[in-house]
Amino acid sequence: MSPEVLIELQKIDVMREDGPATIVRDVSWTISRGEFWVICGPPSGGKSSLLATAVGLSRPSGESLRIFGRNLAEATEAEQVDWRRRIGFVFENGGRLLSHLTVAQNVALPLEYHSAMSEAELDAKVEEVLRRAELVAQAHTMPSRLNLRVQQRAGLMRALIVPTEVLVLDNPLNGLSPRDARWWLDYLRELQVQQAGNGKPLTFIVTSDDFRDWLDLADRFALIRNNELHMLGNREQLLANKDAGVLEFL
Amino acid sequence: MATADLSPRRAVAAWRVYQDTLGGRVLSFLQVLRELGAFAMITLVVTLTKFNKSKRVVHPLIVTHIWRAGIMLLPMVSFMGVALGLVIIGQTVALLTRVGAQDYIGTVMVTVVVRELGPLLAAFLVLARSGTSNVVELGTARALGEVEALESLGIDPIHYLVMPRVIGLSLAVFCLTTYMVLIGIASGYLFAFMQDVPLTLGAYLSQLIEALRWQDFALLMVKTTMFGCVIAVVNCYHGLARPLNIEDVSQVTTRAVVESVIGVVLIDAVFLVGYFFA
Numbered sequence: 001m002s003p004e005v006l007i008e009l010q011k012i013d014v015m016r017e018d019g020p021a022t023i024v025r026d027v028s029w030t031i032s033r034g035e036f037w038v039i040c041g042p043p044s045g046g047k048s049s050l051l052a053t054a055v056g057l058s059r060p061s062g063e064s065l066r067i068f069g070r071n072l073a074e075a076t077e078a079e080q081v082d083w084r085r086r087i088g089f090v091f092e093n094g095g096r097l098l099s100h101l102t103v104a105q106n107v108a109l110p111l112e113y114h115s116a117m118s119e120a121e122l123d124a125k126v127e128e129v130l131r132r133a134e135l136v137a138q139a140h141t142m143p144s145r146l147n148l149r150v151q152q153r154a155g156l157m158r159a160l161i162v163p164t165e166v167l168v169l170d171n172p173l174n175g176l177s178p179r180d181a182r183w184w185l186d187y188l189r190e191l192q193v194q195q196a197g198n199g200k201p202l203t204f205i206v207t208s209d210d211f212r213d214w215l216d217l218a219d220r221f222a223l224i225r226n227n228e229l230h231m232l233g234n235r236e237q238l239l240a241n242k243d244a245g246v247l248e249f250l
Numbered sequence: 251m252a253t254a255d256l257s258p259r260r261a262v263a264a265w266r267v268y269q270d271t272l273g274g275r276v277l278s279f280l281q282v283l284r285e286l287g288a289f290a291m292i293t294l295v296v297t298l299t300k301f302n303k304s305k306r307v308v309h310p311l312i313v314t315h316i317w318r319a320g321i322m323l324l325p326m327v328s329f330m331g332v333a334l335g336l337v338i339i340g341q342t343v344a345l346l347t348r349v350g351a352q353d354y355i356g357t358v359m360v361t362v363v364v365r366e367l368g369p370l371l372a373a374f375l376v377l378a379r380s381g382t383s384n385v386v387e388l389g390t391a392r393a394l395g396e397v398e399a400l401e402s403l404g405i406d407p408i409h410y411l412v413m414p415r416v417i418g419l420s421l422a423v424f425c426l427t428t429y430m431v432l433i434g435i436a437s438g439y440l441f442a443f444m445q446d447v448p449l450t451l452g453a454y455l456s457q458l459i460e461a462l463r464w465q466d467f468a469l470l471m472v473k474t475t476m477f478g479c480v481i482a483v484v485n486c487y488h489g490l491a492r493p494l495n496i497e498d499v500s501q502v503t504t505r506a507v508v509e510s511v512i513g514v515v516l517i518d519a520v521f522l523v524g525y526f527f528a
Contacts (some may be wrong), residue, residue: 019339057402084404096399113304113410155271158403 003032005069006166006203007054012062014046014053023049027061027229029222033165034201036192038214041224047207048092048170050162050224054205055087055168056080085114088159092170092207095155097143103154104130104139108160129157132187149180156184160191166203167191173213182214189217211238211249223249277493282509285451286386289487290479294418296408308414313417319380326379327426330371331433338362343447352449355442356457363434363465365525366518372427373477376419377507381485385506388489389499397490400523412486420478421455427474465525473521480513 008031015025017118031037031054041047056065065072067083071147072219097106108126111117117125130136133153143151152172159167169188171182188204194230195202208214211221221232225245232238232246241247338359346352367425388411397407439454488506 052398053361055402057398081404081406084402087402089399089402091395091402096395098396098399100387109307110405113307113403149288152292 003034005030005032007031007068008064008066009054009060010063010065012053012060012065014049015043015058015061017051023062023227024224024229025227027053029054029231030228031166031203031205033203034196035220036204036214036218037206037222038218039205039207039222039224039229040209040211041207043209045224046227047224050229051070051089051168051170051205051207054090055166056083057089058186082207085110086164087166088164089168090123090159090163090170090172091154092172092174093204094148094151095153095158097151097154097158102140102142103135103146103150106143106154107158107161114162119180125161129161148175149177152176155186155229164202165200166205169204169206171207171209173208185213185217192217203244209249215239267324285491286484286487286509289491290483293408293412293483293486296406297413297416300406300413304410308409311370311410311414312417315380315414316421318383319376319419320422323375323379323422326375327372327430328433330375331368331430332437334363334367334430335359335372335434335437335439336441338358338367338434339441342444343389343445351413352447353457354460355438355447355449356454357461359438359463359467361434361459364470365432365436365443365461366522368431368434369423369470369474369477370514370518371426372430373423373481374511376423376426376478377481377510377514379460380419380422381481381510382503382507383483384419384485385489385503386484386499389494389502390496392515393494393496393499398505407490411490412482416479417484419426419482420475423478423481424471424474427470429469436458469524473517476517477514480517481510484513 007029009027009029011111012027012029013022015021016023026052034166039047039050049058053060053065055077056067060072067075068086070079072080097103098109100111104126107129108122111125112122115122127136127139130139132163133154133156135150135157138150143154146154155167156172172184176184183240186245192202192204205217206218215235215238217236221238223230223232223246232241238246238250260276327362339355342358343352346354391411397411400407400410435458439449439451442449442454485506488502488509494502
């Protein structure tokens with residue numbers, strides 16, 4: 001039985017946020033449950049815009065974008081809110097925490113907004129999540145006073161505090177030390193195994209500047225080159241690829 | 251000589267450039283008006299349909315904005331209210347007494363303070379303090395991508411960021427105006443008393459009561475609420491509506507303040523007409 005298709009792009013043009021220019025054209029991409037995708041590409045090549053478009057945060061132009069089986073153009077607001085709850089998005093360079101909330105408040109926000117949990121349950125859940133991320137000491141600190149490493153982890157915890165089916169990570173290892181990058185990879189591996197064990201495999205979509213960091217985790221690879229998204233297949237196919245443009249990211 | 255250089259062809263060209271510029275400005279103004287109207291309608295729909303949604307997150311934000319735009323301004327409004335009463339009575343009492351019209355002091359206070367200067371001053375104070383800070387906060391949040399972050403969490407930015415500000419500023423302007431008017435009326439009598447104007451407190455209050463009509467209360471409430479709405483909608487629109495860079499924030503703040511002042515004055519002019527027909 002083939003895995004369930006969660007996100008499907010058919011001949012979609014990815015637009016820049018600040019104008020009508022097409023940054024990645026004619027994208028046809030199917031993301032199924034349990035897959036671990038890594039997308040590489042040059043700086044300002046459209047990786048972040050592609051992620052935002054794929055999960056419906058940016059309006060695409062093109063044939064169709066289906067998320068959880070529903071066409072974006074026909075989806076109601078309630079359906080789109082439901083998608084956003086099921087898709088955890090961690091932005092690049094600090095996770096875009098809300099600057100007027102503390103770390104704990106940022107992490108709690110999606111759960112507090114969408115659920116009817118009591119205050120005590122909410123506090124307990126946030127504390128548990130912060131403990132896993134080793135952020136308990138920074139719980140009551142404002143994001144502006146924290147370094148990138150802490151902000152990025154808080155962004156990850158904010159994305160995961162609500163039950164998630166798709167985790168989207170925009171260049172999560174960018175600017176991190178090798179030790180912190182190792183923390184991330186170990187955490188994601190643990191998450192992957194845990195969710196698979198629960199019978200609810202988590203789907204990952206990651207952008208990166210380097211395929212090598214993800215070879216042990218990911219099973220699907222793609223490259224943005226010359227404003228197009230090229231599918232590179234699985235790990236074996238990626239490693240067998242001798243194209244200079246691909247080797248640049250290996 | 252300069253005028254000899256202005257041949258008819260050049261004059262026509264200069265006139266066309268002027269027309270194009272003026273026309274461009276008018277079209278741009280109409281475009282902004284249209285976008286502001288759409289933003290206001292979206293905010294209204296969200297307020298009506300989502301007021302009680304996620305209230306443990308959003309209702310405290312409303313209280314926060316009432317505090318910031320209202321309670322925090324009380325000292326300044328008190329000062330302005332005292333000054334307003336002193337200035338109005340100080341300017342008019344001598345004149346009215348000279349012509350034997352001190353019976354109209356109360357009417358002057360109602361007409362000037364209750365109907366016009368009180369609401370306008372309160373609105374401009376709220377704009378200066380809270381309106382500008384809202385534009386800066388929202389513009390910075392937009393520039394830093396926090397609005398997209400809210401959307402990615404399934405949180406409607408209008409529900410979370412705009413609705414609390416609109417309700418907070420509307421209530422704040424109304425309450426501060428009422429407070430300022432009371433302070434102004436009290437300080438007006440105090441000044442008249444210090445000037446030995448032959449006017450007892452009872453007579454002063456009687457004049458006020460005679461000059462006040464029920465329409466003054468109704469129109470004051472509606473007008474001040476609309477002032478607050480306009481200030482909040484214009485400021486939130488400029489902070490959120492378009493993608494911004496950090497360096498654009500100061501520019502949009504200035505634009506928001508100017509447009510808010512224009513909006514408030516235009517509403518005041520409409521209500522001025524309404525007073526005549528009420």
